[in-house]
Amino acid sequence: DADVTQTPRNRITKTGKRIMLECSQTKGHDRMYWYRQDPGLGLRLIYYSFDVKDINKGEISDGYSVSRQAQAKFSLSLESAIPNQTALYFCATSDTRQGGFFQPQHFGDGTRLSIL
Amino acid sequence: DQQVKQNSPSLSVQEGRISILNCDYTNSMFDYFLWYKKYPAEGPTFLISISSIKDKNEDGRFTVFLNKSAKHLSLHIVPSQPGDSAVYFCAASGIGSGNTGKLIFGQGTTLQVKP
Numbered sequence: 001d002a003d004v005t006q007t008p009r010n011r012i013t014k015t016g017k018r019i020m021l022e023c024s025q026t027k028g029h030d031r032m033y034w035y036r037q038d039p040g041l042g043l044r045l046i047y048y049s050f051d052v053k054d055i056n057k058g059e060i061s062d063g064y065s066v067s068r069q070a071q072a073k074f075s076l077s078l079e080s081a082i083p084n085q086t087a088l089y090f091c092a093t094s095d096t097r098q099g100g101f102f103q104p105q106h107f108g109d110g111t112r113l114s115i116l
Numbered sequence: 117d118q119q120v121k122q123n124s125p126s127l128s129v130q131e132g133r134i135s136i137l138n139c140d141y142t143n144s145m146f147d148y149f150l151w152y153k154k155y156p157a158e159g160p161t162f163l164i165s166i167s168s169i170k171d172k173n174e175d176g177r178f179t180v181f182l183n184k185s186a187k188h189l190s191l192h193i194v195p196s197q198p199g200d201s202a203v204y205f206c207a208a209s210g211i212g213s214g215n216t217g218k219l220i221f222g223q224g225t226t227l228q229v230k231p
Contacts, residue, residue: 090159
């Protein structure tokens with residue numbers, strides 16, 4: 001079983017719809033992140049969470065919201081989807097309790113989202 | 117404002133030869149650098165990292181070099197194998213990204229290793 005699981009893996013929806021992408025982890029890591037990948041732009045950070053009560057905006061948070069329902073679960077919502085939110089979305093986790101900030105992030109396999 | 121740049125979108129090498137992937141950064145406050153490998157339909161996988169207190173880190177066939185004065189890092193793969201064909205992302209973190217553990221990624225380089 002994957003340590004970081006994203007659902008759904010693929011989603012096609014229409015402009016204006018509300019969409020939720022879910023991420024769960026079995027690694028017991030404290031930090032969780034949401035990124036989007038666009039061709040030619042690499043991965044850009046949308047939101048990140050240090051723990052259940054600590055949510056922070058990333059580079060491109062406009063149009064998105066998140067919820068950290070438990071240490072293991074971090075969901076990303078698009079309240080009213082628009083076509084330029086079509087992208088590949090990745091969830092990641094890291095464990096900072098063992099060595100400060102310099103811990104690699106571990107990624108799920110992504111959700112491919114298309115907004116028509 | 118792209119703080120981490122991979123200026124070569126693609127690279128093709130012959131099996132057995134060396135692959136050199138390059139990455140430049142602009143923020144001198146970055147102090148931790150990572151390379152990730154990504155296959156199609158999978159998430160990025162951590163490959164190797166280097167702290168700014170070092171100039172080289174080696175792990176098997178993979179070596180990362182850091183030149184702080186030039187704000188440049190490179191990933192060397194020797195010898196290259198067809199299974200190394202993937203997209204490679206460099207990323208930076210540390211005080212330069214607010215000391216929060218956030219990663220700033222480059223655009224990625226697609227490596228093709230030909231048999």
